[in-house]
Amino acid sequence: MDKNKLFLGFMTAALGLFLLISPETFISFFVILLGIAAVIDGVFILAATRDLIVDPQYKKIVTVRGILSVVIGLLAVLLPKIFISVAWSAMAYTLAVYLLISACLQFYTITKLHRNGIMIRQSMIEVFTSLIIAVVLFIIPSDSIGVFIIRLFGIVLLASGIGLVFMQWHNRPEVIIPDSVETVENKENEIQNNEE
Known part of the structure; x- marks a missing residue:
C-alpha cells in the first residue's frame, strides 16, 4: 500500500467534501489565491520581462x-475583507476582466517577442490559462450556475479520493502470521532425533 497515494486520496476526498459543503467559502479562497498570484505575476513582470x-x-x-496586475491582486486580497458580502462577486468579475485585458496585452507583447526571436511558448500557455480562468470567474459568482459547478467538481473530487483510498486499501499486501516458526537448524535436529 502506497502511503503517499493513500494520503492523496484522503486529501482529495476532503477537498471534494469541502467544495460540497461550502462552495461560497471556496469561491472566497479562490479569489484570494488568484489575487496573490496576480501580485506575484505583476512583480515578476516589472522585474524580469520589462527589459527583454x-x-x-x-x-x-x-x-x-x-502595475495593473499588482493593483488588481492587492484589491482581490484586501477588498473582500473590508466589504465582505458584495466584494467576492465583484472581485471575481474584476479579476476576470483583468485576466482578459492582461491576455490581450500579453498577446501583443508575444508578437513583439516572436519578431525578436525570443521563445514564446511559456507566454502562450499563460495567455490560454488566463482566458480559461477568466471564463471560470465569469461563471462562478452567479449563484445557481457557479455553486452547481463547484458542487459538481466537489462530487468528482470526493468520488476520486474515495476511489483512490479504496484501491490502495484493496491492493495492500497480505500479511500472514504463522502459528509457529521453525528454522532449518531446528528441523535438522528434529529429523536426527527421529532417526535415533
Whole structure:
C-alpha cells in the first residue's frame, strides 16, 4: 500500500467534501489565491520581462500590465475583507476582466517577442490559462450556475479520493502470521532425533 497515494486520496476526498459543503467559502479562497498570484505575476513582470527587448512601446505595455496586475491582486486580497458580502462577486468579475485585458496585452507583447526571436511558448500557455480562468470567474459568482459547478467538481473530487483510498486499501499486501516458526537448524535436529 502506497502511503503517499493513500494520503492523496484522503486529501482529495476532503477537498471534494469541502467544495460540497461550502462552495461560497471556496469561491472566497479562490479569489484570494488568484489575487496573490496576480501580485506575484505583476512583480515578476516589472522585474524580469520589462527589459527583454529594446522597444519603448513594448516596455510601456509591459509596465502597464505589471502595475495593473499588482493593483488588481492587492484589491482581490484586501477588498473582500473590508466589504465582505458584495466584494467576492465583484472581485471575481474584476479579476476576470483583468485576466482578459492582461491576455490581450500579453498577446501583443508575444508578437513583439516572436519578431525578436525570443521563445514564446511559456507566454502562450499563460495567455490560454488566463482566458480559461477568466471564463471560470465569469461563471462562478452567479449563484445557481457557479455553486452547481463547484458542487459538481466537489462530487468528482470526493468520488476520486474515495476511489483512490479504496484501491490502495484493496491492493495492500497480505500479511500472514504463522502459528509457529521453525528454522532449518531446528528441523535438522528434529529429523536426527527421529532417526535415533
